[in-house]
Amino acid sequence: MEFFSTPLLVTVILGAVGLAIPIIDALKKERGDNNRLYCGISVVAIILVIGIIIFRILFGESIPTIEFGKSMLADDMFGSFFAITLLIVSIMVTASSWDYMKNKTNPAAYYSLILLSSIGMILIAYSTDLVMLLVAWELMSIPTYALAAFSKRDPISNEAAIKYFLFGALSSAILVLAIGLVYGVTGTTNIGEAIVSMVNVQKDLIPVTLLALALFIAGFGFKMGLVPFHMWLPDAYEGAPTTIGALLAAGTKKAGFAAAIRVIVLATFVLHLDWATALAVIAVFTMTLGNLGALVQKSVPRILAYSSIAQAGYIMIGLALAPYSDQALGGSLFHIINHAVMKSAAFIAVAAVAITLASYSIEKYRGLAKRMPLTAIALSISLLALAGVPPLNGFWSKLVLFNAAIVTGPEIWWGPYLAIAGVLNSALSLGYYAWIMRKMYMEESPDTTKVKEPRAILAVLIFSVIFMVGFGIWHAPILDFATNSVPNLSQLTAVLPSFPTR
């Protein structure tokens, strides 16, 4: 790896700014509302980093996606794709905190933690070594525990943080155990070398590798919100400050998928393909339980949290079908970037309502179209995009995913059933999305005074609406970017003698 690689530049710039903000805060003489200063610094730093990544992609400095890197980090397209996705999320979160953190304590620590957590998320996507993966995983997780507990006087925020911490720490302990087993069997922590030597593993060690894979699914599954490991998720997303809810739902969850694609999907090739069936079962349960859970909720962030469980199920379709279809992982990546924007837009719109009306309850959303017209429109568009209504971007990524599931029919019998489950679940999900919109547009609120909408949040929402509608009408560039970033699985044949024939 060259010295000036993208992950290094990202780490240095974001890390320097993230550490500089608390230092500036300590050195500043006059106390006062420094929120805007730190917000501005963070936004500029993130824009700079996005610019650097795009520049390096355009000038061919980032190599095409590689499955197995020799060193700790690989400066490839897969990592750059996730880096751009996650930085879009963190820029939306930081920019909307301009309003959300107004008159709140410790803005310096807040922005610094968001930047440090973003470094962790990005390094996960670039890492090709399990040691780097775990360190990046923890760099992502530990700041978010503190951020979830950020409203110190709010018992709800604290409760959410305790639940989030207990499950998050358990998931990282499980990951260490899984990495230990892989290391014990193969003698290396490099993902590529470990997977290649798993092919030739002794017969009596195969159960150990399978146990390691199960532990990996559990460890990553806690962050991704897959169904047997999802119980902490609605509590954490609802209780945490709403902008942090956006960071958790759109950021850390996507980083979990990056890790899963780097490790689990490649490992399923080597071990038995039955594991793809297990992932498919998890996918169906995840989307169904997520949608059913969302139907009975009374609080809007909680509905969004359950809906993010369901969306994780759709993304899992692509991961489960990766051994059978070329399009499936591309569809997953496409849905990942779309879901990141849609979900953070929805959470940020909820944050705007939380600032002005000080409530999360769905009853407060009655007549919101009259009180906060722009926020209501942005929230409706992001909910429609989440439900997959054409011509918004969520429709196209679901179309690619479900199409991939249908065309695998001749190769794997359960492929088309995943598409059926996905379509039925999208219809089900429209139930609660439409319910929120009905409250906003059809019902009258007792108080119809117009409320001033926070301006920075409006800017973020306008950006995301442009993203959702624009890339809904013209989806080709993002789809191409996603397809180019997929690991080329058919080239694995050269490396792996026992690669299953298509």
Added chain:
Amino acid sequence: MNQLIDFVLVTVVLFSIGIYGLVVKRNAIRMIFSIEIIANAANLNLIAFSRHVHNVEGQVFALFSIAIAAAEVAVALGIIIIAYRLYKEIDVHEFRSLKG
């Protein structure tokens, strides 16, 4: 007590103790201890395997993992101190305003 299997057995026992503690205990600090026991079981596993396969990567990784676990516990204790200020209690049964 020098075979790999002995260390792995100890690991399994520690892991089971950790899971038992996490499921049964209701005191937040005890639950953190249980998670720490699981993490240490994983570290022991790594070191035993490192000795078995004769390279140091596993031990280096165990050092990383110990440092990270320390940072994690520091954040957790901070959160629990705030919880104690708010609730005058660190029994997780009391933390149930979020549900559904």
